[in-house]
Amino acid sequence: MATGTQRLEQCLINQFGPEAADLARIFDACLEQECTSYANIDLPVEDKNESLLTAFEERAIVPVQKRPSQGWDSCGLRLTPDESYFMPRVARILLARARDEGKLDPEQAVRDVLDACAGEQAGSMAALFEGAKTHVRSFKFEAGLLHQVVQSLPAPADLHASMDTFVLAGIMSPCTGASVPSGLAWFEVNRCLFWE
Incomplete structure (x- = not known):
C-alpha cells in the first residue's frame, strides 16, 4: 500500500x-x-x-x-x-x-477552505472565485474585473468580504508592485489552484 x-x-x-x-x-x-x-x-x-x-x-x-x-x-x-x-x-x-x-482537486480545496472561513457565504464566494479565474492571465488579474463577475452571479457575493477571505485563505494575494504605477489593484491567484 x-x-x-x-x-x-x-x-x-x-x-x-x-x-x-x-x-x-x-x-x-x-x-x-x-x-x-x-x-x-x-x-x-x-x-x-x-x-x-x-x-x-x-x-x-x-x-x-x-x-x-x-x-x-x-x-x-x-x-x-x-x-x-x-x-x-x-x-x-x-x-x-x-x-x-491520492488526487489533486483544487476546486474542492477552494470549497473546503471557504466553507471553513465564510460559512453560508461560501457558495457565492466560490462562484465569484471561479468567475475570477476566467480573467486570470499569468496567475494575475485586475481587481476591477470582479465587479463584472459579481453582476453575472445568480447569488450576489459581497466583493470586499470575499476578497478579504480569499487573501486570508491563501487563495490569492495582492500584488505589491503592480498597483502603484498603474493605479490598478492586481491580485495573484495561488498557482497550486491550477494544478491538475
Whole structure:
C-alpha cells in the first residue's frame, strides 16, 4: 500500500516530473506542523533548495516573515538554516487531501477552505472565485474585473468580504508592485489552484 508521500508524489508527477519526489517529501513534512524550518527538511542541500524555490514559486509554501508583508511577491525567500515556511490554508487543504486520497482537486480545496472561513457565504464566494479565474492571465488579474463577475452571479457575493477571505485563505494575494504605477489593484491567484 502506498504511503502518503508516495500518493503525493503520484499527484505531483504530471505537474513537476522528476522533481515531484522531492516536492512530495517537503510537502509531507510541512503538512505535519504549522511551520517547518529549513533545517528540518531532510533532503540533500541542492535538491532541497531547488524544490523549496519551486514550492515558493507555486505558492504552496511561503516563508515566515519577520515583518508583515503585503503580498507573496514581496516575501523574500532565504535558503538558510534559520528560515521557516508555512503553507497557505488552501494549499494545506489541497495537499492534505492529495496525500490522503491520492488526487489533486483544487476546486474542492477552494470549497473546503471557504466553507471553513465564510460559512453560508461560501457558495457565492466560490462562484465569484471561479468567475475570477476566467480573467486570470499569468496567475494575475485586475481587481476591477470582479465587479463584472459579481453582476453575472445568480447569488450576489459581497466583493470586499470575499476578497478579504480569499487573501486570508491563501487563495490569492495582492500584488505589491503592480498597483502603484498603474493605479490598478492586481491580485495573484495561488498557482497550486491550477494544478491538475
